[in-house]
Amino acid sequence: MPTVLILGAGSDMAIAIARQFAGEKYDIQLAARNAGSLNALQQDLQIRCHVKASVFSFDATDFNSHAAFYAGLPVKPDITVCVFGYLGDQEKAQSDWTEAARIINTNYTGAVSILNIVADDYAARGTGTIIGISSVAGERGRQSNYIYGSAKAGFTAYLSGLRNRLFHKGVHVLSVQPGFVYTRMTENLTLPPLLTAQPQQVATAVYKAAKAKKNTVYTKWFWRYIMLIIKSIPESIFKKLKL
């Protein structure tokens, strides 16, 4: 059976993605900082979907451990999904470097560190799919979350470059640009219901887009157009907006 590696498997979005792929009969490798917290999900996937699920300890910000982590996987995954992320506290991050560094290192540096390793393996083998969960927040910096947004912008650019490089090696890279999603990360925000997706909707969109070898997928789909409009606002006006 094909195998999917889920990096940052503890989040609501990751759980939905894991269940989606398990439902399609993929074996699942779950990786997160606190591997013990994944045991219930591991049982759940095995019992619900009759697939093999395994659990690994993985810390996105412990860059030096990434090569050993990937080398230690007993089966190399056919698909790697990079889900981990950290929203952080924008106001705090503006003056507190520890918070800013955590946002950057989780959303960008950590993702680059591990995906470089996965990409080399896939390129050498001439097969594989890499799925990166970025964010529409990376498409234009706004005062309310530009540290997170800029890290995601870096990640989005990384994914598009990676796609360009690996296309020639037969490896597919999918960038996922979720808009608002109802997860624990956004639980304290008031989100507009019409614009906000459930994690399950993201998972279904990710699976379908990966299967169809799409390059970029927005969830919900109309976020592509919302972002087009937002990106087309002239900077002279945009800078005056309270966004």
Place this chain on the structure above:
Amino acid sequence: MEKRLANWGNYPALSCDESTFSQDEQIQDFISSHNSIIARGNGRCYGDASLATFSVSTLKYDKVLAFDTVNGIFECQSGITLDQILEIIVPEGWFLPVTPGTKFITVGGAVASDVHGKNHHVDGSFSNHIISMDVITGNKDTITCSALVEPDLFWATCGGMGLTGIITRVRFYLKKIETAYIKQKQIKARNLEDLIRLFEEYNKYTYSMAWIDCLKKGDSFGRGILIVGEHATADQLSDSQRKDILKVPGKGKLTVPFNLPSFILNTFTVKAFNWLYYNKNTKREINNVVSYEPFFYPLDAILHWNRGYGKAGFVQYQFVLPLEKKDGLVKILQRISDKGLGSFLAVLKVFGKQESLISFPMEGYTLALDFPVRKGLFEFLDELDAIVLQYGGRLYLSKDARMKQEVFWNSYPNAQKFAAIVKTYNGDQVFRSVQSDRLLLTEK
């Protein structure tokens, strides 16, 4: 996040803060940081039992932890819903030991309400089938309890409406089935007397319940349709059913997309509906084999059917009266019929014996019906409460949104004992709901 929450009856609707969790430690953080919490599952209790200034949604705490397909033992986190469990267990030849009339409830909710089903007279309520469960109590300890270990906590949690703590894991027995089908029999009853006689005649059936027309007067007073059933064996199935004897039916797609205007429900439309429902069965007796879905969950086929009662919402009134107090049932039905307030699909069932601390079921007749919220309703229900009390009955806390506290204290014989146990495990009254405050189970 602060939002407007209501349970299935859409009454009451309150502004509540709601958070989710997927790890036990997060519950402990909630207990440390809040002085008022109630667990909330899928919001299918009808009233205010899972509403509080801060409610903890269990829906993301929904993992299956173990499934012993040989002995039929299932273990899961409390936020998984019964429809998900059915999808896992039915293909393996197992079924829920007890299920209410909707599969869209969580296991935690099933325990906290100690739900009953059409088989109560044979199999009892959900608590009868629990092997053990874990509860995080007021002092943040996780306590494993069962009928033998920490029995006080166990019995106060079964039917205890979440007041002992947050139920985290439940381990329970399943029921072996040969097929996913039910061999059912529907028998029309001309009136209440006929219906009650039929209940007695067919009491050997595992599943039984009756739909009853609350608006009919005269000779047809209390007419209804008794529906009984057994899990079908493979040789009872039709050729097309035999192709997949453990088939999980597809998901329903019908929905009520928005609240219907409340004037749609009136005596005339309810009478017309009842006439159609009664007369759709042209024969006195119908025998057939159907999937478990329409037999157990006919209303689940229409998502959001609660919106049919309009924006003001509705309350479901469910009471039980002791078996020998049949005249109380007649009296209440008469009041409802006189008032012309009857609802679609009032349901009558006979409960078997049950020993419990605070669970709703007791041997007797239970009637459940919906009333749209409108002027004068609550006064009328207070009058019905008085009759229920007079005949030694009680009301189901999961359906309740309006009972006066004295009705509760005078009708549940173990109320004092229950309150004392709650105090042991929830001394600071951190677990409390709008309902527990209203019933003075917690102090305001």
